[in-house]
Amino acid sequence: MFIVCGFYGMPTALADEYSEIPTSISTEYSDTGVSEYPDNCEGIGYLPEYTKENLTDAEKRGRCTWYLWTGGNAKYYRDLAKRTHGGVDLLKLIDSRVHDERLQRYGAINDPGCEKATAPDEYGLWLDKCKDPLSTGVIGLRKFQNPNFDSAKWNPVEYAKTSQIEPPYVIGQSCAICHVALDPLNPPKDKEHPKWENLVAALGNQYIKENKLFASSVADNSFIKQVLDSQKPGTSDTSRIATDHINNPNAINSIFNLGDRPTYPEVMNDGSTKDVNHILKDGADSTGVPIASLRVYVNIGMCGDYWTSLHEPLLGRTPQKPFDIASKRRGRSAKAGDRQKHAWLMPKHS
């Protein structure tokens, strides 16, 4: 995927800048099991074969996208870590020393293909040992090399204080972090260490603690922390960024039968009228299933440079400006898989 996002007039190819090229699979892993993890996700990571039913090729690509693809949003989360002086820093969250408590602490689900680290890495970071080199150990958090990393300036102790030094890795988020859940019909024997067959893709993570996940280092006496701590597990405030100034976290929907949602006549850009499925609990999204789904990539940080120039992300003190989709699409690659990657999100497949 190749999406060009402008920033102060300078085009930035996010996918190029934060290359999703995997490093080689760790040989330290006790059971490399490479054949169990074929490179079936076109360079964005590895998933085991799905065994429950036969998937079409488009559905297989959609599964990869859902679990693994971040749309380059690692850049946005790195910016957020800097802006908040480490208050919101996904890199701190993936510390392997809490591997065995992630569900309890954050409602985060452990990647079944990862093991707890037994020692810090060459940068002094404790990271899970994973079969998938882009996995952080947490389902839905993905790890990339930071092109701005300078080993001469690196200092893990200083980094831990304010997150200002460029770290070796940047962390992106995929849809899976909120939407993948433990399967209530086939729950794991050990909830901190599920197997792939204990995970379901679209039910909605019933345990996620968004307050802990996204603001684990915010000071206890901060007003922001108090607001965040009013949030119930299993919920997400999807209008926190860009803020609507309402504290309204809500359960993560199970994504079923979107194509069967009620339709309403909507006027298209060319003036014609079409019946469009309304999405979200209250039917607030009137753009139809494909755009409602792609819109979420922007909400979670894709094209973050451009997006955050249109509003003040966390405090919302300036009026929001419209997101110009057409100009952000310039330079989209003609790579055959691009459109099909999202095909499963279309009404026909959902």
Ligand code: HEC
């Ligand atoms: C931070 C948590 C979070 C992440 C990450 C997330 N979602 Fe969601 N998603 C939610 C919540 C909460 C809802 C329910 C919102 C509502 O109905 O008001 C939702 C609902 C949806 C719906 C509508 C479902 C329905 O039943 O109407 C779609 C489609 C969707 N998400 C797609 C995505 C896609 C695609 C991604 C990845 C690009 C994604 N989500 C990432 C929290 C998240």
